[in-house]
Amino acid sequence: MSARVRLFRRAFFPEVSDRDWSDWRWQIRNRVQDIAQFERMLSLSDDERTAIEKGGSLLPVGVTPYYMSILSYDNPEQALRRTVIPSTGEFVCSPGESADPLAEEATSPVPGLVHRYPDRVLLLVSDFCSTYCRYCTRSRVVGQGVLHPAAARLEKAFDYIRVNPQIRDVLVSGGEPLALSDDRLDWILSELRRIPHVEIVRIGTKAPVVLPQRITPQLTRMLRRHHPIWMSIHFTHPDECTPEASRACAQLADAGIPLGSQTVLLKGINDSVETMKKLVQRLMMMRVRPYYIYQCDPICGSSHFRTSVEKGLEIIRGLRGFTSGYAVPTFVIDAPGGGGKTPIMPDYLAGREGDHVVLRNYEGNIYRYYDPQPGEELARV
Numbered sequence: 001m002s003a004r005v006r007l008f009r010r011a012f013f014p015e016v017s018d019r020d021w022s023d024w025r026w027q028i029r030n031r032v033q034d035i036a037q038f039e040r041m042l043s044l045s046d047d048e049r050t051a052i053e054k055g056g057s058l059l060p061v062g063v064t065p066y067y068m069s070i071l072s073y074d075n076p077e078q079a080l081r082r083t084v085i086p087s088t089g090e091f092v093c094s095p096g097e098s099a100d101p102l103a104e105e106a107t108s109p110v111p112g113l114v115h116r117y118p119d120r121v122l123l124l125v126s127d128f129c130s131t132y133c134r135y136c137t138r139s140r141v142v143g144q145g146v147l148h149p150a151a152a153r154l155e156k157a158f159d160y161i162r163v164n165p166q167i168r169d170v171l172v173s174g175g176e177p178l179a180l181s182d183d184r185l186d187w188i189l190s191e192l193r194r195i196p197h198v199e200i201v202r203i204g205t206k207a208p209v210v211l212p213q214r215i216t217p218q219l220t221r222m223l224r225r226h227h228p229i230w231m232s233i234h235f236t237h238p239d240e241c242t243p244e245a246s247r248a249c250a251q252l253a254d255a256g257i258p259l260g261s262q263t264v265l266l267k268g269i270n271d272s273v274e275t276m277k278k279l280v281q282r283l284m285m286m287r288v289r290p291y292y293i294y295q296c297d298p299i300c301g302s303s304h305f306r307t308s309v310e311k312g313l314e315i316i317r318g319l320r321g322f323t324s325g326y327a328v329p330t331f332v333i334d335a336p337g338g339g340g341k342t343p344i345m346p347d348y349l350a351g352r353e354g355d356h357v358v359l360r361n362y363e364g365n366i367y368r369y370y371d372p373q374p375g376e377e378l379a380r381v
Helices: 003-012 025-029 034-039 045-053 078-082 153-164 182-193 217-224 245-255 271-286 309-319 376-381
Strands: 113-117 121-124 169-173 200-205 229-233 259-265 289-295 330-335 340-343 349-353 356-360 366-370
Touching: 034 045, 113 153, 121 153, 121 200, 153 182, 169 182, 182 200, 182 217, 217 245, 245 259, 259 271, 259 309, 271 309, 289 309, 330 349
Parallel strands: 121 169, 169 200, 200 229, 229 259, 259 289, 289 330
Antiparallel strands: 113 121, 330 340, 349 356, 356 366
């Protein structure tokens, strides 16, 4: 346990045993959710206090005690704190924003199942999260009590997958799928594994980051039975790469589960080359492959988080060639209206000169690669 976590426990949970603190169920039961709890554990700014008090039916507030322990007590501008503590910017719906910018509802043939790409589907098993990110693309759903992991609803999703043999890849997400019990998650994975044409199952989660206690030997043993299992973990900032998160990722990697990270680009939080380089390099040390950097989706109330697209390109240019290729994620915009993830790349192909393509490398230097157009070589023979 890190010194920071230990000091937080002594200050706010002195009576809690190591066993309880390490129990993921205890962490969920004792989430920090109301203004009195936040006032005790943080020096709230006026803006934060107003947002918590007047949030109403907007995206709920909830932070695990563990994640609270790594937040700054007195700095409301701390990167991690801004991602989980509300601000009044969430009440402003700016031009171009909507409740469902990715048109998931329009591509949902049955409740909780999104079928946008030909060979894969997104299965939303629950709308519950142990900790709610303030920029969540599914803020219209999460924490609203509309998606329960009920067998009747999930069976409809399984039936849809069964009758569509082109589906070979299922992403299990939510909400937080790892907030389900081992038995419930085992049942879901078993049902998917009984469908012959489902080859790959992926789990999208933030549990190793906000609830690392959830990654238990019992969970990893269960997951091993359902290989090939892949896992996408939502990391945001290098300060999340704590000893606890590292141990959680190590257990998953040791269980043979390939790990990838998906990071949302957020203004004033991780929108610098230096911060993103620290994050991807620490992830590599944790055996987590940086996979995607997402342009922040235009959900209502997210404009204070959104950077320019050029900022994302600047970060990719600052990573490519300056750190390991494995550590360079793909920058994508999830196209509004259901267009899907669209890669956005810096302009490394500068053009063509006769039989050569002109390349611009990571340092900005120009190189030429011999590449005659089809038919030109035959004409010379």
